[in-house]
Amino acid sequence: MNWAAYDLVVIDESHNFKGNPKERELEDGTRKVNRPHFLLEEIIRKGVKTRVLLLSATPVNNNLRDLRNQLNLIAAGEDRALYETTGVAEIGETLRLAQVQFTNWADKDKNPDRSVKQLLERLDSAFFKLLDELTIARSRKHITRFYSAAEVGEFPHREKPISMYPNIDLEDRFPSFDALNKIIQGYKLAIFNPSAFLREGAKSKYEVREGKQIAAFTQERREHFLIGMMKVNYLKRLESSVNSFQVSMDRTITKIDDLLKRIEEFEARPDPEHQLSFDDVLAGSNEQDDSGEDEEAWTVGKKEYQMGDLKLGEWKAALHQDRDQLNTLFMMARGVDPKHDAKLFELKRLIMDKVIKPFNGNNRKVLVFTAFSDTARYLYDNLLEFAKHEVKLNIALVTGSETKTIFGSNDFNSILTNFSPISKERSKRTNMKQEGQIDLLIASDCISEGQNLQDCDFMVNYDIHWNPVRIIQRFGRIDRLGSTNKSIRLVNFWPTEDLDGYINLKNRVEARMALVDVTATGEDNMLNTEKIEDLVTEDLRYRDRQLKRLKDEVLDLEDMGENISLTDLTLDDFRTELLNFLKGNEERLKNAPFGLYAVVPSAQHPLGNKQYDTHHAGLRDVLKPGVVLCLKQRGESEHGESVNPL
Secondary structure, three states: OOHHHOOEEEEOOHHHOOOOOOEEEOOOOOEEEOHHHHHHHHHHOOOOOOEEEEOOOOOOOOOOHHHHHHHHHHOOOOOOOOHHHHOOOOHHHHHHHHHHHHHHHHOOOOOOOOOHHHHHHHOOHHHHHHHHHHOOOOOHHHHHHHOOHHHHOOOOEEOOOEEEOOOOEOOOOOOOHHHHHHHHHOOOOHHHOHHHHEOOOHHHHHHHHHOOOOOOOHHHHHHHHHHHHHHHHHHHHHHHOHHHHHHHHHHHHHHHHHHHHHHHHHHOOOOOOOOOOHHHHHHOOOOEOOOOOEHHHHEEOOOOEEHHHEOHHHHHHHHHHHHHHHHHHHHHHHHOOOOOEHHHHHHHHHHHHHHHOOOOOOOOOEEEEOOOHHHHHHHHHHHHHHHHHHOOOOEEEEOOOOEEEOOOOOOHHHHHHHHOOOOOOHHHOOOOOOOOOOOEEEEOHHHOOOOOOOOOOEEEEOOOOOOHHHHHHHHOOOOOOOOOOOEEEEEEEOOOOOHHHHHHHHHHHHHHHHHHHHHOOOOOOOOOHHHHHHHHHHHHHHHHHHHHHOOOOOOOHHHOOOOOOHHHHOOHHHHHHHHHHHHHOHHHHHHOOOOOOOOOOOOOOOOOHHHHHHHHHHHHHHOOOOOOOOOOOOOOOOOOOOOOOO
């Protein structure tokens, strides 16, 4: 496809084009570009002059970085591209200054009682000029306030969310989520920590290979944080489904078995101590061992530790201990079959209740979201017979890699169209004239954005995504204009009633993930561990408050108190108010005098009313026609402008 030949490219969900346009060289010499770079270089700049229209529900989150990058795409990377229309000479500098103000405003130590209003007063006028020229913002509140239902339709009424905390096993023979958290935290997971078993003196060898000497052995720290992330991942998969947890246990056990087998094969070699010298490694030697196999075959881990450098006896003992512990959990999880799965039981009950007592006419539709594709498959497989025979519903599955259904074609678009035939306008499609439809859809987050599924009125979060924006996006599939439902309902399955403990667990792993990202850059000594965790925790705290709110209410993106939306940064509300006033007062404005004068004698003027017109005529000879405006500039403009155009 010749992308460079297009005059206009429309990008939906454009926030996925985040990040600076860049390319990087891979080890094999090939170059890899990210999506923003491809868009900028191969579509916008190349060939004919191409304009881009970016559509997004979430262009601004808790910083201005993504917004800055999207404006850069619109300007084709040219700093003065908008000078003639906005007067802004330096786009990059304008956005940099805005980010500085945003960062200072977001610092809770400096601004414990911050508000969006405070931010708007700090931002420079040039920043507002850019946004007002380039953006059109429409929030739910804006639409309900300024548009009539006759023109655009109505949003359905949101009922209060239902929060559920099901057990794992109907017979309570499996540990609770909180109990299992304590159990897993005690595991070593040595398979992810080979650096802990390096022989004395071997650490410096790998530090030299990495090209740096540091006070603390970097890779060992990375592996420590990786283990913490893996433990929480196990818990997240348990939160999703006991089947997903079982799959994770099985995968890790299989990896341990494979590693133990490789270690045994290494130890069984004729000369197990033989290995390439470190000088040979640096020189790229192709020397082979006595068995004719490359030494590379006897390395482990992403950093390729040579097995001869490891205390294999100690490592094997730790691996066997982990295997026994994980296998115990695996057997316990396998014992919770679908007949004993308490969470699956509660989902069936919800579906049954919805079918028996629909709350919008005869609408029996249910949309179930899960973060994991293996949970989605598990639900589909174990709801199939229940759906067909007990509740008489057509069921479908949609994940990023798989689609299934018992009704109609099983391709992605056909399933979504048959699930929401009104909003997807199935009647206009000549190849889809079938009667009936899908009423039960199991889906992963591959459809949490950009889909109109508002024929449905009942959504279930089978697991909770840690980012509240994703939960809002999921519910947004059915909470849309054009819905034929008077009300819609949301059910959230929470893993534990101790939400504070759950959030603390989340913060710990996300802080560790950030640490891994930082250490992976080789900048280990820039910040200490505690400082990085403080920064990450502060950056994520606003999410935690929104997660708690989601237990009792449905949020819009603009409702997230510390979240900034484009509607806060543009003049759209003011402009729409003005247009509505003009429409509603057309006759009054037509009949209004050419001017409303303040500098005229009042009815109590000494000359009296009879002489008013004569005196007024005299004033016209002195006063020039016009308008007097009194404005106040708050603070100094970053660009030296004497008057703020807003």
